[in-house]
Amino acid sequence: MGDKSIQKKQYIIDVAAKVFAEMGYKNVTMKDVVEACEISRGGLYLYYESTAQLFIDVMKSQAEAGGDFTSLISDDATAADILLLFLQEEKKELFKKKNNLNRAYYEFYFDEKPSKADNVLKKKFDSNIKMIGKLIEIGVESGEFTCENPLSAAFNIMYLIEGMKTTALTLGISSDSYDRQILYILESLGVEA
Amino acid sequence: MGDKSIQKKQYIIDVAAKVFAEMGYKNVTMKDVVEACEISRGGLYLYYESTAQLFIDVMKSQAEAGGDFTSLISDDATAADILLLFLQEEKKELFKKKNNLNRAYYEFYFDEKPSKADNVLKKKFDSNIKMIGKLIEIGVESGEFTCENPLSAAFNIMYLIEGMKTTALTLGISSDSYDRQILYILESLGVEA
Amino acid sequence: MGDKSIQKKQYIIDVAAKVFAEMGYKNVTMKDVVEACEISRGGLYLYYESTAQLFIDVMKSQAEAGGDFTSLISDDATAADILLLFLQEEKKELFKKKNNLNRAYYEFYFDEKPSKADNVLKKKFDSNIKMIGKLIEIGVESGEFTCENPLSAAFNIMYLIEGMKTTALTLGISSDSYDRQILYILESLGVEA
Amino acid sequence: MGDKSIQKKQYIIDVAAKVFAEMGYKNVTMKDVVEACEISRGGLYLYYESTAQLFIDVMKSQAEAGGDFTSLISDDATAADILLLFLQEEKKELFKKKNNLNRAYYEFYFDEKPSKADNVLKKKFDSNIKMIGKLIEIGVESGEFTCENPLSAAFNIMYLIEGMKTTALTLGISSDSYDRQILYILESLGVEA
DNA sequence: CATGAATGAGAGTTCATTCAT
DNA sequence: GATGAATGAACTCTCATTCAT
Numbered sequence: 086m087g088d089k090s091i092q093k094k095q096y097i098i099d100v101a102a103k104v105f106a107e108m109g110y111k112n113v114t115m116k117d118v119v120e121a122c123e124i125s126r127g128g129l130y131l132y133y134e135s136t137a138q139l140f141i142d143v144m145k146s147q148a149e150a151g152g153d154f155t156s157l158i159s160d161d162a163t164a165a166d167i168l169l170l171f172l173q174e175e176k177k178e179l180f181k182k183k184n185n186l187n188r189a190y191y192e193f194y195f196d197e198k199p200s201k202a203d204n205v206l207k208k209k210f211d212s213n214i215k216m217i218g219k220l221i222e223i224g225v226e227s228g229e230f231t232c233e234n235p236l237s238a239a240f241n242i243m244y245l246i247e248g249m250k251t252t253a254l255t256l257g258i259s260s261d262s263y264d265r266q267i268l269y270i271l272e273s274l275g276v277e278a
Numbered sequence: 279m280g281d282k283s284i285q286k287k288q289y290i291i292d293v294a295a296k297v298f299a300e301m302g303y304k305n306v307t308m309k310d311v312v313e314a315c316e317i318s319r320g321g322l323y324l325y326y327e328s329t330a331q332l333f334i335d336v337m338k339s340q341a342e343a344g345g346d347f348t349s350l351i352s353d354d355a356t357a358a359d360i361l362l363l364f365l366q367e368e369k370k371e372l373f374k375k376k377n378n379l380n381r382a383y384y385e386f387y388f389d390e391k392p393s394k395a396d397n398v399l400k401k402k403f404d405s406n407i408k409m410i411g412k413l414i415e416i417g418v419e420s421g422e423f424t425c426e427n428p429l430s431a432a433f434n435i436m437y438l439i440e441g442m443k444t445t446a447l448t449l450g451i452s453s454d455s456y457d458r459q460i461l462y463i464l465e466s467l468g469v470e471a
Numbered sequence: 472m473g474d475k476s477i478q479k480k481q482y483i484i485d486v487a488a489k490v491f492a493e494m495g496y497k498n499v500t501m502k503d504v505v506e507a508c509e510i511s512r513g514g515l516y517l518y519y520e521s522t523a524q525l526f527i528d529v530m531k532s533q534a535e536a537g538g539d540f541t542s543l544i545s546d547d548a549t550a551a552d553i554l555l556l557f558l559q560e561e562k563k564e565l566f567k568k569k570n571n572l573n574r575a576y577y578e579f580y581f582d583e584k585p586s587k588a589d590n591v592l593k594k595k596f597d598s599n600i601k602m603i604g605k606l607i608e609i610g611v612e613s614g615e616f617t618c619e620n621p622l623s624a625a626f627n628i629m630y631l632i633e634g635m636k637t638t639a640l641t642l643g644i645s646s647d648s649y650d651r652q653i654l655y656i657l658e659s660l661g662v663e664a
Numbered sequence: 665m666g667d668k669s670i671q672k673k674q675y676i677i678d679v680a681a682k683v684f685a686e687m688g689y690k691n692v693t694m695k696d697v698v699e700a701c702e703i704s705r706g707g708l709y710l711y712y713e714s715t716a717q718l719f720i721d722v723m724k725s726q727a728e729a730g731g732d733f734t735s736l737i738s739d740d741a742t743a744a745d746i747l748l749l750f751l752q753e754e755k756k757e758l759f760k761k762k763n764n765l766n767r768a769y770y771e772f773y774f775d776e777k778p779s780k781a782d783n784v785l786k787k788k789f790d791s792n793i794k795m796i797g798k799l800i801e802i803g804v805e806s807g808e809f810t811c812e813n814p815l816s817a818a819f820n821i822m823y824l825i826e827g828m829k830t831t832a833l834t835l836g837i838s839s840d841s842y843d844r845q846i847l848y849i850l851e852s853l854g855v856e857a
Numbered sequence: 858c859a860t861g862a863a864t865g866a867g868a869g870t871t872c873a874t875t876c877a878t
Numbered sequence: 879g880a881t882g883a884a885t886g887a888a889c890t891c892t893c894a895t896t897c898a899t
Contacts, residue, residue, distance in 0.1 A: 090883075109388055111304040114868060125885045130870070188388050194448035195302055195381050207449050237462045240455065245434065248441030255387035256400050262433065269430045273466045283858085309893060318860040323895075476862075495774055497690045500889060511864045516891070574774050580834035581688060581767050593835050623848045627824065630845065634827030641773035642786050648819065655816040659852045669879080695872060704881040709874075 094132050095146070097122055102143045106184045110140055110192035140193050144205040147186065164224030165276050168217070172267045175246050179253055180260065188254050214239045221274065231275030242270060287325050288339070290315055295336045299377045303333055303385035333386050337398040340379065357417030358469050361410070365460045368439050372446055373453065381447050407432045414467065424468030435463060480518050481532070483508055488529045492570045496526055496578035526579050530591040533572065550610030551662050554603070558653045561632050565639055566646065574640050600625045607660065617661030628656060673711050674725070676701055681722045685763045689719055689771035719772050723784040726765065743803030744855050747796070751846045754825050758832055759839065767833050793818045803853065810854030821849060 100122045104113055113136050119129050133139040154174045158167055179187070190206060199205075217239035224230035232238050245266060252258045293315045297306055306329050312322050326332040347367045351360055372380070383399060392398075410432035417423035425431050438459060445451045486508045490499055499522050505515050519525040540560045544553055565573070576592060585591075603625035610616035618624050631652060638644045679701045683692055692715050698708050712718040733753045737746055758766070769785060778784075797818035803809035811817050824845060831837045 087882085093883085111385070112389075115870090116868060126869090127871075127886070128884055131883070134870090191384060191444065191448065192304070192388060195385060196305075204449075210445075210449055233465065234458075234462065237458050241438065241459060241462050244441035244445060244459065245437050246441065247444055248437030248439065250441075251384065251444045252403075252437060252440055255384065256397075256403055265427075265430045266434060266437065269427065269434050272426065280858095286858095307893065308895085319894090320861070320896080321859055324858070328894090473861090479862085497771070498775075501891085502889060512890090513865070513892075514863055517862070520891090577770060577830065577834065578690070578774060581771060582691075590835075596831075596835055619851065620844075620848065623844050626841065627845060627848050630827030630831060631820065631823050632827065633830055634823030634825065636827075637770065637830045638789075638823060638826055641770065642783075642789055651813075651816045652820060652823065655813065655820050658812065666879095672879095693872065694874085705873090706875080706882065707880055710879065714873090 090132075094142075097124075097129065097132055097139070098142050098146045101139050102147065102186065103184060105140060105143060105189040106186050108189075110136070110189040111196065113189075137193075137197055140189065141199060141203045141205075143186070144190070144193075145203075148205045148209065164220050164227060164229050165271065165274075168220055168224070168274075169267065169271070171217070171220075172242075172246075172270070176260075176263050176267075179246075179250055179258075179263070187250055191251065191254070210243060214243055217242055224274065229274075229276065238274065245270070283325075287335075290317070290322065290325055290332070291335050291339045294332050295340065295379065296377065298333060298336060298382040299379050301382075303329070303382040304389065306382075330386070330390055333382065334392060334396045334398075336379070337383070337386075338396075341398045341402065356422055357413050357420060358422050358464065358467075361413055361417070361467075362460065362464070364410070364413075365435075365439075365463070369453075369456050369460075372439075372443055372456070380443055384444065384447070403436060407436055410435055417467065422467075422469065431467065438463070476518075480528075483510075483515065483518055483525070484528050484532045487525050488533065488572065489570060491526060491529060491575040492572050494575075496522070496575040497582065499575075523579075523583055526575065527585060527589045527591075529572070530576070530579075531589075534591045534595065550606050550613060550615050551657065551660075554606055554610070554660075555653065555657070557603070557606075558628075558632075558656070562646075562649050562653075565632075565636055565644075565649070573636055577637065577640070596629060600629055603628055610660065615660075615662065624660065631656070669711075673721075676703070676708065676711055676718070677721050677725045680718050681726065681765065682763065684719060684722060684768040685765050687768075689715070689768040690775065692768075716772070716776055719768065720778060720782045720784075722765070723769070723772075724782075727784045727788065743799050743806060743808050744850065744853075747799055747803070747853075748846065748850070750796070750799075751821075751825075751849070755839075755842050755846075758825075758829055758842070766829055770830065770833070789822060793822055796821055800853065808853075808855065817853065824849070 097118070101113075101118050104117055104121045108117065115129060115133075115136060116126075118133075118136070118139065119126055122129065133142075154171060157170055157174070162170070178185075194206065201207075214236075218235045221230055221232050221235035221238050225232050225235065249258055249263060249266065290311070294306075294311050297310055297314045301310065308319070308322060308326075308329060311329070311332065312319050315322065326335075347364060350363060350367070355363070371378075387399065394400075407429075411428050414423055414425050414428035414431050418425050418428065442451055442456055442459065483504070487499075487504050490503055490507045494503065501515060501519075501522060502512075504519075504522070504525065505512055508515065519528075538560075540557060543556055543560070548556070564571075580592065587593075600622075604621050607616055607618050607621035607624050611618050611621065635644055635649060635652065676697070680692075680697050683696055683700045687696065694705070694708060694712075694715060697715070697718065698705050701708065712721075733750060736749055736753070741749070757764075773785065780786075793815075797815045800809055800811050800814035800817050804811050804814065828837055828842060828845065
């Protein structure tokens with residue numbers, strides 16, 4: 086596959102990402118992608134055999150492009166600062182109107198069980214757990230946090246975020262409600278607001 | 279609508295519930311329901327024009343049939359006992375293999391925004407929030423729990439459960455992991471394990 | 472399947488037979504059949520999932536409808552008369568312009584290996600072998616024929632006919648050439664022309 | 665067309681021959697040939713515009729390469745020996761598993777009527793008829809054979825072989841069955857077995 | 858009410874053929 | 879000459895929906 090092909094593939098991925106963001110995963114047909122990309126029917130099939138394959142590449146592309154929030158951490162940030170930053174970044178992600186793939190992610194995972202290599206969400210989840218766990222440990226050592234089981238706390242935070250994400254897609258969630266949960270987490274870790 | 283019609287409608291709902299449990303919401307076609315019910319194509323259309331309408335009735339039917347966990351509460355149960363009971367009931371619901379409609383619920387809500395009257399999940403969520411909030415208040419009063427903001431705590435618990443539900447459907451979650459979260463919640467409320 | 476469905480199915484078979492006769496087996500698409508039958512796309516699929524299934528039914532229908540040449544045998548016919556009659560019937564079949572399915576038969580059998588139950592040609596071939604073999608035996612007994620191995624002779628005749636059939640479809644064969652082979656067969660059996 | 669082009673053309677023909685032997689004529693697409701040859705799509709079109717054109721060249725190539733069975737004839741061979749040799753060579757051809765193009769030949773001729781110049785099979789058939797006819801005449805003269813009409817006998821033998829070829833492709837034929845027909849032919853010519 | 862045959866829109870997929878490089 | 883990406887026509891197949899009975 087030549088340079089040009091790689092560019093075209095990336096173009097398809099980028100356009101498809103928008104389509105998936107708008108329509109979710111299950112509603113998107115190959116035809117939808119073809120039309121959004123303004124290419125021919127056969128043209129898409131040169132690169133992807135199904136929306137499933139395409140979506141996997143969309144996920145991978147997003148994972149790579151995903152802004153590294155660690156770059157936002159200032160040098161003198163405390164553990165609580167960093168945790169707060171993380172929660173706020175996740176909030177932004179959750180509430181963003183454009184290119185929000187959350188719904189598509191869920192629909193995809195309900196239908197398909199990606200191979201370990203393709204399981205982008207799992208990797209992200211695991212790395213977040215590790216990161217948050219470590220962060221809490223550091224916070225406990227520095228006296229910022231009180232927490233008997235940092236790992237459980239990390240899972241707690243991740244499940245909580247997950248729950249707010251899905252609730253946003255189903256019943257709806259307000260920005261304030263999210264903020265109150267941030268507060269609640271910090272309080273649970275013994276941080277004075 | 280005669281008695282017989284009502285019975286037939288309920289029959290369709292019951293069979294459809296199984297179909298939705300097996301296949302989710304988006305994958306189910308009117309044809310699937312017709313075949314599972316062993317009725318005629320036209321016959322189903324006499325009662326339902328779409329899977330959306332049918333699913334709403336399935337949800338309502340489930341809500342009515344939903345076991346009231348309050349009946350399980352013993353007379354001398356403490357607030358912590360009741361909360362634990364609730365979390366364990368939710369766990370059962372999450373891990374049950376048969377007739378588990380969770381996936382279908384999510385897929386439905388991703389696609390459709392039910393009217394207030396039809397919004398079964400919203401009602402359930404709100405009533406659970408109220409119940410848990412009240413419970414925590416009682417626990418705080420009785421000295422069982424320590425909690426500054428019972429409402430936030432209630433939301434926290436509900437979002438957490440929600441997060442575990444979706445994780446169960448996507449990345450998977452172990453029974454132990456759920457149990458550790460129960461423990462974590464109780465500890466956060468100041469209950470000694 | 473009701474009476475009407477059976478009629479419709481037969482209608483499709485009859486129309487398809489003409490299509491196969493004109494175009495052969497491999498060239499015929501479901502679309503061709505749909506258009507020839509003047510029914511809807513989905514309509515055909517109610518009855519047949521593929522041209523293969525359809526062709527099997529065409530073959531069965533032909534086998535049933537196939538004129539029984541035995542009805543043409545006069546009471547005082549000798550073995551040689553009957554054999555001649557058979558060869559002339561086969562000739563008619565070979566040279567007929569309309570509804571000649573020979574090409575389609577070959578193309579079908581090149582591609583598909585029908586189950587024993589669906590193997591119409593095999594049944595026909597075997598029954599012809601049996602019939603011709605018996606006929607020659609009778610002819611030998613009555614002194615009409617000279618033949619040491621009637622079964623080999625029967626196979627010889629059937630393979631010969633088969634060869635002329637395919638040659639008719641490939642290189643072409645003249646009516647005279649066929650007639651000369653009839654003569655040759657009879658001479659080989661010791662019949663004076 | 666340069667030397668290199670001629671070589672490439674022959675390469676394509678040789679690879680295509682294998683493809684046609686495996687898949688028949690009708691099932692082979694230009695894509696199949698391209699992939700088997702491991703050349704580019706456009707590259708094939710430089711040499712051939714269709715599988716029909718390609719197949720004609722495959723046939724010609726086969727005709728040229730076709731082993732001349734006359735080289736196998738020993739100096740003291742009788743007419744019967746030579747006829748037997750011919751029938752055994754044809755048998756080998758019929759039963760060979762590899763590179764057997766029989767099916768492809770039939771499918772091609774069903775679909776296309778090659779020009780006289782391209783009609784490889786016709787030439788082969790005619791030359792065989794001539795050869796066998798001559799052979800029988802010689803046999804009759806030498807007293808080996810009894811035959812009133814050598815030409816009819818020659819056609820008889822060719823049609824018979826043709827019939828066994830197609831039967832091999834449709835209903836199947838056993839090696840023994842072929843052998844019995846060889847015997848039958850020789851007996852018909854008055855040769856004592 | 859109930860049936861199920863029939864329709865036709867629409868998605869999926871493949872490949873012959875072209876053409877810029 | 880050679881490449882292979884791109885196009886678009888053609889076919890397959892499925893279902894939502896209707897309607898005569």
